[in-house]
Every structure is written in C-alpha cells, then in structure tokens.
Amino acid sequence: MITKRIVLHFPHRLADQPIVYKLVKDYDLEFNILKAYIAPEKGGLLVLELSGEDKNYEQGIQYLKRIGVKVQALSQDIIRNDRRCSHCSVCVPICPAGAFLVEPLTREVHFDDSKCIACGVCVKACPLRAMEVRF
Ligand code: SF4
Numbered sequence: 001m002i003t004k005r006i007v008l009h010f011p012h013r014l015a016d017q018p019i020v021y022k023l024v025k026d027y028d029l030e031f032n033i034l035k036a037y038i039a040p041e042k043g044g045l046l047v048l049e050l051s052g053e054d055k056n057y058e059q060g061i062q063y064l065k066r067i068g069v070k071v072q073a074l075s076q077d078i079i080r081n082d083r084r085c086s087h088c089s090v091c092v093p094i095c096p097a098g099a100f101l102v103e104p105l106t107r108e109v110h111f112d113d114s115k116c117i118a119c120g121v122c123v124k125a126c127p128l129r130a131m132e133v134r135f
C-alpha cells in the first residue's frame with residue numbers, strides 16, 4: 001500500500017476529462033482532493049492524496065503520464081522571506097493558484113500560503129529571491 005501527495009498539471013485538452021474517475025475505476029486507487037485550480041483556457045492543476053496497492057499506484061501514474069498529465073511530487077513547502085519582498089507584484093499574475101493578492105490601497109502583495117500548491121513558478125520568477133522552497 002502506498003499513499004502520496006502529488007500535483008497534477010493538466011493541459012487544456014484534458015481539463016474536462018474524467019481522469020480521476022479512471023484512476024479509481026481502472027486502477028483501484030483512492031483519492032482525496034486537497035486543492036484544485038482550473039483555468040478554462042490553460043488547463044488545470046490538482047493536488048491529490050492518492051493511495052492504493054503499489055503496482056496499481058505505479059500503473060495509475062503511468063496512465064496519467066501517457067495521456068499527457070505532468071505529475072509532480074508534493075514534498076515541499078513554499079515560504080516567503082518577507083524581508084526580501086519588495087512588493088513588486090511580478091509573482092501575482094503568474095501564480096496558477098491565485099496565492100498572491102495586491103492590497104488595493106497600499107499596493108502591498110500578500111501571500112496566502114493556504115492556496116499555494118507548491119508549483120515553484122514564483123520561486124524562479126521572483127527577482128529578489130523572496131520565495132523559497134522549504135523541504
Ligand atoms: S515577485 Fe518576489 S519581490 Fe515581487 S512581490 Fe512577489 S515575492 Fe515579493
């Protein structure tokens with residue numbers, strides 16, 4: 001038996017396909033959706049806790065990769081070093097989970113880590129290296 005937390009990146013063409021249902025039906029896996037984000041034009045992201053027999057789990061992951069879903073382990077947390085952040089807002093439009101919000105009056109950028117799906121996009125994009133991966 002195996003249980004893992006994973007992030008699935010869906011291309012647009014797969015966004016309305018019953019992929020998770022197939023994992024349950026064809027591979028006898030159990031799932032718990034931790035977070036989901038669908039952008040109609042861009043595809044979607046799903047953070048799942050997935051469990052099942054080792055062989056079924058591996059076959060389920062192979063199925064996902066075969067149809068074009070990118071599978072990433074969710075083994076990391078993203079934190080912001082507030083002393084470095086200059087509130088430049090570069091991260092705001094690029095975060096697929098909408099974890100950054102600009103305060104309208106002060107223009108300060110707030111980071112809501114409960115929305116973060118640990119995709120790592122902001123870590124690479126932040127010019128001041130304020131977003132960090134904590135393993
Ligand atoms: S890109 Fe970096 S410095 Fe700019 S607002 Fe985001 S976290 Fe702060």
Ligand code: SF4
Nearest residue numbers: 095116117119120122
């Ligand atoms: S890692 Fe950064 S870009 Fe990715 S979801 Fe978290 S806050 Fe957003």
